[in-house]
Amino acid sequence: MMRNQEMSKPLPGISEENKPFWDYMKQHEFRVQKCLECSKLFYPPTPMCPHCMSMESEWVKLSGKAKVYSFVIVHQARHPAFAREAPYVVAIIETEEGIRYTTNIIGCKPEDVFVDMPVEVVYEDVNDKITLPKFKPVN
Ligand SMILES: [Zn+2]
Numbered sequence: 001m002m003r004n005q006e007m008s009k010p011l012p013g014i015s016e017e018n019k020p021f022w023d024y025m026k027q028h029e030f031r032v033q034k035c036l037e038c039s040k041l042f043y044p045p046t047p048m049c050p051h052c053m054s055m056e057s058e059w060v061k062l063s064g065k066a067k068v069y070s071f072v073i074v075h076q077a078r079h080p081a082f083a084r085e086a087p088y089v090v091a092i093i094e095t096e097e098g099i100r101y102t103t104n105i106i107g108c109k110p111e112d113v114f115v116d117m118p119v120e121v122v123y124e125d126v127n128d129k130i131t132l133p134k135f136k137p138v139n
Contacts, residue, residue, distance in 0.1 A: 010079065017045045021059075025130075025132070030061065030121050035057050036057055037049060037052050062095050062096075065118070065119075066094055066096065067094055068115055069091070069093055070091065075087045088106075089106075090104060101133070105119060106134050108136070118137070119137055121135055
């Protein structure tokens with residue numbers, strides 16, 4: 001017998017470093033860090049710029065527009081909570097600012113997803129701490 005706890009999906013762990021990302025996500029803002037030294041954007045969250053090792057950064061808001069960089073269609077999921085939704089798409093999207101992010105493509109059939117497909121962010125409020133960014137085709 002399946003207990004409720006086992007049916008809930010694994011969620012991202014919140015750490016000191018990535019907490020701002022999830023706090024902004026909660027406000028339905030997709031923000032990443034921008035280095036104040038070299039002006040490059042970076043993700044995942046880290047105190048040190050991966051480009052120039054500066055420790056100075058700010059959180060800047062992305063447009064939410066992206067394209068599919070690569071993807072797989074998951075037909076059989078190991079985790080029971082995901083199995084109910086199979087088939088679904090796990091994709092790496094690239095935002096127009098150049099940030100790559102692993103997510104799900106929703107709002108279309110998995111077989112309709114293609115590389116370079118224009119997508120935009122939608123925010124899925126999972127619980128009171130976590131909002132997940134997912135992406136759907138731009139109409
Ligand atoms: Zn830098």
